[in-house]
Amino acid sequence: MRILFSSLPTHGHTYPLLPLAVAARKAGHEVVYATGADFHPVLTALDIEPVAAGMPISEAFAIASKAAGVTDPRQEGPAAQERVIAGVFGSAMPRRFFADLQDVVTPGSFDLVVHEAGNPGAGLAARRAGIPGVCHGFGRVNASGLGDRIAGALGQFAAEIGQTVPERHANILGNPYLDIYPPSLQGPDFLATGDRVELRPVPFAEPGELPGVVGERDRPLVYLTLGTAFGTADVLSTAIEGLSGLDVRVLVSGGRLVEAAALGQLPENVTAVSWLPQADLLPHLDLIVHHGGSGTTLGALGAGVKQLLTPQGADQFNNAEAVVGGGAALSLQPGELSPQAIADCARKLLEGSEFDAPVRALAQEVAAMPSPEQIAARLPEFAG
Template structure:
């Protein structure tokens, strides 16, 4: 069986699909990923063959240009507080237009038996409709998206009409969110969230026993492109008053504006969260779906400072279930909140409960059998 994975060009959409791709390949199937920009390299780094669905598209260069030419647009993006992903369907429709021709071309040449796409990506819908293929929509977070495909279909009419698709294809859905953390009912096939954050050579300090409680700090793969590292400035100022080691897992983000870091703050660059979090008493992050689910799967209490997009939805899920604390952008972080993240037994107990819940969900290998039966 040949399986074409279609991903929005962002690591946060690609990474949750990697374990299923691996599981299908382990069962003898052939995998190809169609995406662009950062996700293209991300797929190749995960050992998956990939094709560029939008040559020349560079997400980081686009954001840099917007920062220079339309700073108010970026500011609005950071202030966005989605309650459903349907509210951002216009953006997803535009992304569909960027990818659709390349995805359909790859599908026509490669001839897959089934398409698996990241939810909210319309190019997979077009390709499946064009070739008459079964489609699986792969969830990536806590937002419920029952009407998002219809909204994309209505707003990206040019993409569908250009390829002769007059109706949405039939589709199945994979839901990676633990049931106790969602506002509503699971969608389709439940699947255990297996954290994948890329591979790296681990630093020696991560393999040594920690001498004091450790708190991970990350802003994900996209948020620093929009707002830099300003969200953690206050945190760095408070760090000396907290008896913990803070690990800034901020990738290639420019930290120079933070000045000299306190002795108990370690700038670690890019560290896979699934390797870092088992040694951590807590994590502070921006509310990205992948980060939130990785922390939940590791049983790590969370302090979420959401910064636009679907991150307020994810932060609300954390607060509602009791696995962490949600702090609105206008509320400054305090030493008291940091001490609570470290010491609150309720957070630790509930985080452990959710970790066990996720571990009991069907593994990607089991869901791979559903994909086979669908074909």
């Protein structure tokens, strides 16, 4: 078969799809991947043909902010922020992907289109061309509140191009849904609806070397990250101050938003890097302190690592609620962040045996989900 995968050009939306895309290619399918140019080198290294589509997330936010009459969403209240986010994922991005794929996704060009849940524009392009579509999840499904706003914006765009979307979970477009979230943590309303196909979340990272501190096992190893889109030096510094007072080694990844130099002079037991292969690091950790992004959350669950979540925005609060509810983590809201709070929660997680059984159970649940190779073998079913 000839299969098009497509995702928004961000790590959190692209990396979750790559294990299945690679498995499909290894199964003998011809795989093409439509996303932003920044990710094309990664795709080429995986022997996957890239196609340019979409726009940087910053550009989409600028478009949506202007449409909502908002100068800086970060300085606005929740209602204004939701209007902007709905404009990004329900209008700006879908419109751009649909337009960019007009000449790529044509009748007979592909046997199947796999679009991720944040990219219904590619799914609508497939529908217009009469090509079956499958929606690939990247996290927990939540249709209320912000999800309803996104559905409204997406429904308006769909009507403009002569299409309709479901009232609930509009971004899935009524397609079969490849669900990488553990069922015990998935939204209960979603579990009972739709055409769900479980798919094991497999962390993906570009190849790289792990820092030497990973091999120093004289003390527990704690990893601190705020991901690729929400990192700030202030929050990282607050967490470093709290963690460094514990009898642990701390490894910090500033990501593309925070240079290691911005963190100042670091304590003896803290090592800061700009990037590392997180998927390779996870099995070595005793604790991960992070923002609650879906990729990091799911990777830690699969690796059986205790988590302290400090959600900053987007779907991170939803993930924190789920994992804390599953007994495998603690969380701190933005207004609760302080060095002492970080230290207290980290100490409780490292020393508390009550987290061990839930962490093991969730890791076993993830391991029991069908692998990308198993689902790749089923892709012809979805093509009809």
